[in-house]
Each structure stands twice: as C-alpha cells, then as structure tokens.
Amino acid sequence: EGHMWRDCPTGGDGDSRPKGCFKCGEEGHMSRECPNGGAGGDNDDRPPPYIPPPPPEDEELIYQSTQTGINFNKYDAIKVEVSGENWPNPITSFDDAKLPDTVGQNVLKSGYEKPTPVQKYSIPIVNNNRDLMACAQTGSGKTAAFLLPVLSGMFRNGLKSADSFSESQTPQAIVVGPTRELVNQIYIEARKFARGTMIQPVVVYGGTSVRSQLANLSRGCNMLIATPGRLLDFIDRGKVSCECVEYIILDEADRMLDMGFEPEIRRLLGAPGMPDKNTRHTLMFSATSPDDIQKLAHEFLRDDFLFLTVGRVGGACSDVTQAMIQIDHSEKRDKLMELLSDVPTTKARTLVFVDTKRNADFLATLPSQENLPTTSIHGDRQQREREMALVDFKNGTCPILIATSVAARGLDIPKVEHVINYDLPSEIDEYVHRIGRTGRCGNLGTATSFYDDSKDGTLARSLVKVLSDAQQEVPDWLETCALGAVGTHHGPKGGRFGARDARTTGASGGRSNRETGDYDYNDGGTSAGNAPQGGGASGGFSDDEWN
Incomplete structure (x- = not known):
C-alpha cells in the first residue's frame, strides 16, 4: 500500500498496466465481477450489478392478464x-384490426375479447x-x-x-x-x-x-x-x-x-x-x-x-369509489393502521402513496410490526429491491405496498382493490394517475385520501371538480375549503386538462419546471445540459463499467 502501480518501487516499470483482475490477479474478468471473492479496491461494499431474471417462458404465465370487471361493457x-x-372509422373487433395471424392469435391467448x-x-x-x-x-x-x-x-x-x-x-x-x-x-x-x-x-x-x-x-x-x-x-x-x-x-x-x-x-x-x-x-x-x-x-x-x-x-374513472378524510397530520398514522386492519381477512391488495422516500420506508415498518406483510418501492431502492417489491405485491406475498410516485405512472398491477393517498400530491393529474391503479378494465376499486387543509388547500377546487365529474360524493367540508382557496385551478400548475385539441381552443398556460418527484427522468444517463459530445462517456452509470 501507499503507492500507485505506476510508482511501484519493487519492480514496476510504470510503462504497462498490470493485466488481470485487481482483486485476485487472474485474467478474463473485471474486479467488480470477481468470482473468487478477492478483497481490495475502493468499491468492496458496493453491490454487484443487478441482472434482472429472465421473463417467463411458460405460456400460462406469458398470457396471464387482468380479468375484466363487471363494468367493462360500460366502456x-x-x-x-x-x-x-x-x-378512419373505428374497428368493432380485433378481427378488423389487420393484425398478422400470429399477433392476432396472441391477442386471443391474452384473453382480449373485444377492443x-x-x-x-x-x-x-x-x-x-x-x-x-x-x-x-x-x-x-x-x-x-x-x-x-x-x-x-x-x-x-x-x-x-x-x-x-x-x-x-x-x-x-x-x-x-x-x-x-x-x-x-x-x-x-x-x-x-x-x-x-x-x-x-x-x-x-x-x-x-x-x-x-x-x-x-x-x-x-x-x-x-x-x-x-x-x-x-x-x-x-x-x-x-x-x-x-x-x-x-x-x-x-x-x-x-x-x-x-x-x-x-x-x-x-x-x-x-x-x-x-x-x-x-x-x-x-x-x-x-x-x-x-x-x-x-x-x-x-x-x-x-x-x-x-x-x-x-384528466378525470378519474367512475369505477373507483373516492373517499376524502379530513385529518390532521399527527393523526394520519393511526388512521392508516385502522384502514389496513382488515387486510389479513380480505387479502385486498392495498397501495399507499406517500410524498417522500424516507416516509415510504418508515411507514412500511408500521404494518409489518403488526404482522401485516408490507413492502415499499421508491427511487432510492436498488432496482432488484424495486422489482422484488412489485413481485411480492402482485403475488400477494406482501398485500400492502407503500410507494412514492415512481409506481403511479401507467403501471397495471392486477387486483389492486384499494389506493390510499397518505399524502396527497401537489398536482391534480398526479392524483388521477395514483387512483387509476385501481378500478381498471371495468373492475371496481376504492381510493381513500387524507386531506390536511394546511398542506392540501391549493388542491381543493381541483378535487371537487374531479369528484363531481366522476359522480362521487363531495363532502361539505371540502366544498368549504374549495370556496376559501385562492388562486387554485383545475389543472397542473395553473394549466387545464387537455380534453380538447389545443389547435381548436387557442388555450395557453405556463410550463412547469423539472419535477422534484420520485421519477427516473435521468435514469442511467446524463442531464441534457451535461450531455456528452461525439459519443463520449457520460459518467451517468453507477452500476457497471463499460470496459
């Protein structure tokens, strides 16, 4: 120790780099992939690069799908x-979709009866x-x-x-x-x-x-x-x-x-x-x-x-029953445990949304202490942990999942029966995406949201509009909060939901800055301002080496 290989006083000539793994000395692999468990280097505590398991090859697993619910025909x-x-005119069945034969057969195997x-x-x-x-x-x-x-x-x-x-x-x-x-x-x-x-x-x-x-x-x-x-x-x-x-x-x-x-x-x-x-x-x-x-x-x-x-x-699905609970921040934990108390009996998959990564991990420990299997997912968890959390949630091993917004966008998790907004988001479109994890494909679902007027007041008018449009009951207290809210709009950051083609409306609105939520916007790459030129290394990868 105490010197670099180029400065080795015991015979190194400084002109050629040693060959082989720095940990065990053998050639043919990098030190981070050392199969011999060699010690050394600055990254010994670093987990090995995550290689996701291969997707299933069993046809029953490949073609399993979300079952349509009792309201599917309402679509x-x-x-x-x-x-x-x-x-062009819409199609009425997949037979009209001009699908290649094999693709059409795969659609049928997937349980798709009509578009x-x-x-x-x-x-x-x-x-x-x-x-x-x-x-x-x-x-x-x-x-x-x-x-x-x-x-x-x-x-x-x-x-x-x-x-x-x-x-x-x-x-x-x-x-x-x-x-x-x-x-x-x-x-x-x-x-x-x-x-x-x-x-x-x-x-x-x-x-x-x-x-x-x-x-x-x-x-x-x-x-x-x-x-x-x-x-x-x-x-x-x-x-x-x-x-x-x-x-x-x-x-x-x-x-x-x-x-x-x-x-x-x-x-x-x-x-x-x-x-x-x-x-x-x-x-x-x-x-x-x-x-x-x-x-x-x-x-x-x-x-x-x-x-x-x-x-x-921009509106919520009417198949989701939405409930608002006016509550002080200090009372949220007890109310959450009350809502989760029947999960061992009902086995209902319950997705709980929070604002921060730290709170996701902390809240996950509370139900676990009461013998309610719970897991969490957020951007700071390693990818293998995130994927395992989703697997455990989907198969019912952990029927309670505490999540930040990383799980809100577009994910189709079968049989989610209850979504709880422990923390309401700052924008109404995020609320719509969150509660959209239940009530999918005509299935029924429930969404419960904790409303703290000191924190969520700017969302009040938008919530009233979303609830009304989905034919949901609007609590009197929320109406009062909405009347007292100043400068709020039904739409993200002063904009409006795009229910119409902007070419025909002439509408305008301010653009938002980069979100501070738990998203993977720079997932594995660089920010645009620091983009590499000419294909040079970005330095964006922290999980593996290129050479």
Missing part, C-alpha cells in the same frame, strides 16, 4: 372525440399511417392501443433483419416511458404480442447491469423499449442507431413533454440518423394532456396528426 358508452381531418374505446380508434388511425396524440382514462388499454398497430406496421413495411452480434442495433420502433417499472411492463406486453414472430423486442433501463443489457441488445432488436437516460447513452456510445426508426412512441406523454423533460426528448428526436417527423411516425399516449403541453407536442408530430380523447380526459 362502449364512453364518449369519444377525434379531431383532425379524414380520420376498448381507445383501441377501437387508435388501431385504425395508426394502421392508416397517421400520427396520433391519444388521451384516455388510466386503465383503458392504451399499451395495446399502440403496440398492436405498430407491430402490424412493422410487418407491413417489411422487417429489417435484427442483426445478431452487430456493434450497433437499428430498431424500427422505439418506445419511451418515464419509469423503469413502466417500460418493463410495456416490454412484457410487447413480448407477449410478438411471441412466435420474427420481431425481437428488447428493454433497457437504469439500475441494472449495462453489460447484461448490451448482451441482450446485441442478439438483435426490432423494437426497443427504454427509459430516456439509458437510451440516450446507448445512442451516444453507438450501441443503438436511429437510422431505421419508423415509429417513436412516447408513453405518459404529458410527463415526457413537460418542460422538465423537454431537453431529453429533443436530444432523442434530434439524434444522429433519426428520420424527421414527416418520415417517421410519432405517437403519444397519456391519461392527461394539458393544452400547453399539446402545443409543445405539435412540434414533434406531422401537421395532419389526429387528436383522440376518450372519456373525461
């Missing part, structure tokens, strides 16, 4: 609006080579609404050979989502629909081994599903080429194009080799879309794009 009565010129409204309209729109901005209530089937026509289009246009072991992969479709959990969920759906075809979907996201993801990518990739940070880094390093991209899909588009995320999207859409907007197709899907965000989105879509709204956009 046919939901109001649908399409704005734009010459839009939801967003699928009825989106599929023919994309099949007719139109760009689309689609807004529909959460839990309405948006993922299949873009995956199915994109898969069909890739077959129709001719599959580019997914060159195994190529230095750079050239996907025909790129799907981007804001969180690791969401993109992994989209990948599972894409893999299910593409099973038995030549299409190879691949997912990349932060918190996992770079080397493992590069190995998966090198086996060939027609459809790449990714969080933006790691996707941009792979592009910068020449591991992904955009020259063959035919489809760009932005899921949760309101967040993806909010001002805080605009630089990353611009970097992606301006990446070397990326076809311009009149050559590729751009699709945006979300449950909310404020007018000012729509206007920003118009820059990325063709001029003749179609705008689709399904139901009360």
Whole structure:
C-alpha cells in the first residue's frame, strides 16, 4: 500500500498496466465481477450489478392478464372525440384490426375479447399511417392501443433483419416511458404480442447491469423499449442507431413533454440518423394532456396528426369509489393502521402513496410490526429491491405496498382493490394517475385520501371538480375549503386538462419546471445540459463499467 502501480518501487516499470483482475490477479474478468471473492479496491461494499431474471417462458404465465370487471361493457358508452381531418372509422373487433395471424392469435391467448374505446380508434388511425396524440382514462388499454398497430406496421413495411452480434442495433420502433417499472411492463406486453414472430423486442433501463443489457441488445432488436437516460447513452456510445426508426412512441406523454423533460426528448428526436417527423411516425399516449403541453407536442408530430380523447380526459374513472378524510397530520398514522386492519381477512391488495422516500420506508415498518406483510418501492431502492417489491405485491406475498410516485405512472398491477393517498400530491393529474391503479378494465376499486387543509388547500377546487365529474360524493367540508382557496385551478400548475385539441381552443398556460418527484427522468444517463459530445462517456452509470 501507499503507492500507485505506476510508482511501484519493487519492480514496476510504470510503462504497462498490470493485466488481470485487481482483486485476485487472474485474467478474463473485471474486479467488480470477481468470482473468487478477492478483497481490495475502493468499491468492496458496493453491490454487484443487478441482472434482472429472465421473463417467463411458460405460456400460462406469458398470457396471464387482468380479468375484466363487471363494468367493462360500460366502456362502449364512453364518449369519444377525434379531431383532425379524414380520420378512419373505428374497428368493432380485433378481427378488423389487420393484425398478422400470429399477433392476432396472441391477442386471443391474452384473453382480449373485444377492443376498448381507445383501441377501437387508435388501431385504425395508426394502421392508416397517421400520427396520433391519444388521451384516455388510466386503465383503458392504451399499451395495446399502440403496440398492436405498430407491430402490424412493422410487418407491413417489411422487417429489417435484427442483426445478431452487430456493434450497433437499428430498431424500427422505439418506445419511451418515464419509469423503469413502466417500460418493463410495456416490454412484457410487447413480448407477449410478438411471441412466435420474427420481431425481437428488447428493454433497457437504469439500475441494472449495462453489460447484461448490451448482451441482450446485441442478439438483435426490432423494437426497443427504454427509459430516456439509458437510451440516450446507448445512442451516444453507438450501441443503438436511429437510422431505421419508423415509429417513436412516447408513453405518459404529458410527463415526457413537460418542460422538465423537454431537453431529453429533443436530444432523442434530434439524434444522429433519426428520420424527421414527416418520415417517421410519432405517437403519444397519456391519461392527461394539458393544452400547453399539446402545443409543445405539435412540434414533434406531422401537421395532419389526429387528436383522440376518450372519456373525461384528466378525470378519474367512475369505477373507483373516492373517499376524502379530513385529518390532521399527527393523526394520519393511526388512521392508516385502522384502514389496513382488515387486510389479513380480505387479502385486498392495498397501495399507499406517500410524498417522500424516507416516509415510504418508515411507514412500511408500521404494518409489518403488526404482522401485516408490507413492502415499499421508491427511487432510492436498488432496482432488484424495486422489482422484488412489485413481485411480492402482485403475488400477494406482501398485500400492502407503500410507494412514492415512481409506481403511479401507467403501471397495471392486477387486483389492486384499494389506493390510499397518505399524502396527497401537489398536482391534480398526479392524483388521477395514483387512483387509476385501481378500478381498471371495468373492475371496481376504492381510493381513500387524507386531506390536511394546511398542506392540501391549493388542491381543493381541483378535487371537487374531479369528484363531481366522476359522480362521487363531495363532502361539505371540502366544498368549504374549495370556496376559501385562492388562486387554485383545475389543472397542473395553473394549466387545464387537455380534453380538447389545443389547435381548436387557442388555450395557453405556463410550463412547469423539472419535477422534484420520485421519477427516473435521468435514469442511467446524463442531464441534457451535461450531455456528452461525439459519443463520449457520460459518467451517468453507477452500476457497471463499460470496459
């Protein structure tokens, strides 16, 4: 100890770097992957890079799906609006969707009996080579609404050979989502629909081994599903080429194009080799879309794009029974334990949302002390812990999940019966996304929210509007709080929900700054302001080495 190898006084010549692992001295592996458990180095306490388990190969597991609920047939009565010129007629069944035979068979195996409204309209729109901005209530089937026509289009246009072991992969479709959990969920759906075809979907996201993801990518990739940070880094390093991209899909588009995320999207859409907007197709899907965000989105879509709204956009699903509890902060813990007390009997999966990562871990210990199996998920947990928490929650091992907003966006967790907002979010669209984890596909659900007037007063008017639009009871005390609230609006940061095409409204609103919530906006990459030039190393990875 006490000197670098180049300065070794015992014979090192300083001209050549020692070969082999720094821990055990053997060649053929890096020190962080040392199979011999060698000691040494500054990162001994660091966990090994996380390699997610491979997805299931058993058909019963692959095609398991959320069962539709008693209100699924009500979807046919939901109001649908399409704005734009010459839009195609909606389909009435998947037989009309022009799906390749194998994809159509996979849809049937997945238990899809008939398309939801967003699928009825989106599929023919994309099949007719139109760009689309689609807004529909959460839990309405948006993922299949873009995956199915994109898969069909890739077959129709001719599959580019997914060159195994190529230095750079050239996907025909790129799907981007804001969180690791969401993109992994989209990948599972894409893999299910593409099973038995030549299409190879691949997912990349932060918190996992770079080397493992590069190995998966090198086996060939027609459809790449990714969080933006790691996707941009792979592009910068020449591991992904955009020259063959035919489809760009932005899921949760309101967040993806909010001002805080605009630089990353611009970097992606301006990446070397990326076809311009009149050559590729751009699709945006979300449950909310404020007018000012729509206007920003118009820059990325063709001029003749179609705008689709399904139901009360930005509103809560009427299949969710919403309850508001006025409560002081000091009383929240006792009330939470009261609400959770019947979980051992009912086995009801209960999702509890909190504001901070620290509070998520702390609150998870309270039910556990009462023999109520509980887990937590937030951005500071290692990726293996986050994925294990979701697995335990989905299979009922831990029927209570304490979460920050990282779990709120687009995740389809089967059989969530109760959502509790221990802390209400600062914006109403986040509230809508949170309670949308229950009451999906016509199933019924319950959402209970703790309201503290000293903290949540600016949300009062928006809550009254959401409750009223969903035909829910509005407590008298909340009406009073709303009347006393000053300067609040029904919409994020003074904006309005995008239930209409901004081209026809002339509405405007302020753009929000980068969110401080628990999202993976720079997941595995750099911020736009520190973007590497010329494909240089970003320094954004903390889980693995490139060389």
